[in-house]
Amino acid sequence: MSETHTSNALNAYACWVAQTARDWPQDALHIAKRSLIDTLACMVPGAADSAPSKLWPVVKTWGSGPSTAVARSESLSAPGAALFNGTCAHALDFDDNFDPAKAHSSAVLIPALLALAEAEDAPxxxxxxxxxxxxxxxxxxxQGVNPFHRSRGWHATGTMGAIGAAAGCARLLRLDAEKAAHAISLSTSLAGGFMSQFGSDTKPIHAGLAASGGVQAALMARGGITAGTGTLEGPTGLRTLMVGPDVEELAASMEGKAEHGQTMRFDADEVGEPLHILEHGLKIKRFPNCGSLHRALDGLIALMQSHDFSADMVENVHIAAPAAHLRNLMHENPQTPAQAKFSLEYSLAAALYSGDVGLDDYEPEAIHRPQVRALMPLITKDYVEKLESDFPTQVHLTLKDGRNFESHHAMPVGSKAHPMSDEQLWQKLETCLASARGFTPDSLLEELANLDPDKPCRQLMASTQM
Incomplete structure (x- = not known):
């Protein structure tokens, strides 16, 4: 894979996007295929969720086009389809996480690339x-802005997602290095999203906006629109504005540390090494809720399975976890399904009640179950001001008979450390598609079982429509 060395990170990234060879390792292509399957598993049933249902009558009035809207019978422009499908992909909060960016990467990249590939008749x-x-x-x-970009309240799915989507779309359009740089730079003006939106319809729309922004940025760059060269670095660049004026002090504090490769500095020398899809992988979700819950849920469910106790035997469940995780879980008394996905108290109580957590636990009628609500006061928590890589999530559980159990989980099920098998991923796909109201999954399952890289993307996407 070719590398171009330059002191300007934007130009280095653009050169790599334009010039690196397409000879990817088979393991990398296999992970990309898994990410496509997992994203479509989330996207199709997600189309019936709150935000996409409300968004659809808005976006469909903006005009039709060549790109498929999933679980609908109409098509949209490429940016419109990316917006709608990206929102669908993130609506259930069942889509994967990507640690270097602290973002839901595939819910942005896959909808953006699929929409643009249809418009370009690409395979x-x-x-x-x-x-x-x-x-x-x-x-x-x-890696150049985290972990502090996220810990200060930015939703990186919306910010980093738009930039990644622009780079991926520039690649699909085969833009040269100059235009790829303009696309990436343009995308910084379309990047946004605050954690204050968690638990609302706007949170999944962040993924849609990022996907659409990436498509728009790449198409505008192809059309000759130019953008600045200082949008990543410098006093008015993304790194300063989206971290803070103390960015250099924070970067110095990260010397000798690497939180998922995060150094608070842009690496312009070895852009493609290591290859992130292999080095870090994707965290495929076991549970349809905020990823900050997963280590605690893994721990609690493992204790229940190992020690064979029921909810009525539990005195207390105490969670000690990185503060950055617990701050994401701000809804202690959730009133909507979206809020419940960001509630430690509700989600652990639901797991105590049934022994697992699934899509049914986040239906409107489920979140007010008196049996689950009665268990929520048993859940307590301790905010630990350490990086997530420095402090595994701890579950301390006390039974009414005085017995105590605990578990420590550094990485969740679905991560590179504890991966889902292809068979488990396929089971997730089938379960998700079966939950999609009014959708017949046979055609899509057949397409995904036979993913030929030379097949037109349009053929795959036709199988996602109602």
Whole structure:
């Protein structure tokens, strides 16, 4: 894979996007394929959720086009389809996480690339190629601003996602290095999203806006629109504005540390090494809720399975976890399904009640179950001011008979450390598609079982429509 060395990170990233060879390792292509399957598993049933249902009558009035709207019978422009499908992909909060960027990467990249590939009549192989490239740039930029970008309240799915999508779409359009730089730079003006939106309809729309922004930025760059060269670095660049005026002090504090490769500095020398899709991988979700819950849920469920106790035997469940995780879980008394996905108290109580947590636990009628509500006061928590890599989530459980159990989980099920098998991923796909109201999954399952890189993307997307 070729590398171009330059002191300007934007130019280095753009050169790599434009010039790196398409000879990806088979393991990288396999992960990209898994990410496509997992994203479509989330996207199709997600179309019936609150935010997409409300968004659809808005976006469909903006005009039709060549790109499919999932679980609908109409098509939209490429930016419109990316907006709608990206929102669908993130609506259930069942889509994967990507640690270097601290973002839901695939819910942005896959909808953006699929929409643009349809518009360009490109094959599925171009989506895989654009995905690997977009993920790398999303990760590289994310490593330059995290962990403090996220810990200060930015939703990186909206910020880093837009930049990664622009890079992936520039790759799919085969833009040269100059235009790829303009696309990435343009995307910083379309990047945004605050954690204050968590628990609202706007949170999943962040993924849609980022996907659409990436498509728009790449198309505008192809059309000759120019953008600044100082949008990542410098006193008015993304790194300063989206971290803070103390960015250099924070970067110095990260010397000798690497939180998922995050150094608070942009690496302009070895853009493609290591390849993020292999080095870090994706966290495929076991549970349809905020990823900050997963280590605690893994721990609690493992204790229940190992020691064979029921909810009525429990005195207390105390969670000690990184403060950055617990701050994401701000809804202690959730009143909507979206809020419940960001509630430690509700989600652990639901797990105590049934022994697991699934899509049914976040239906409107489920979140007010008196049996689950009665268990919520048993859940207590301790905010630990340490990086997530420095402090595994601890579950301390006390039974009414005085017995005590505990578990420590550093990485969740679905991560590179504890991966889902292909068979488990396929089971997730089938379960998700079966939950999609009014959708017949046979055609989509057949397409995903036979993902030929040379097959037109349009053929795959036709199987996602109602």
């Amino acid at each position: 599925i192989g171009d989506v895989f190629d654009g995905y690997i490239v977009g993920l790398q740039i999303m990760g590289r930029v994310g």
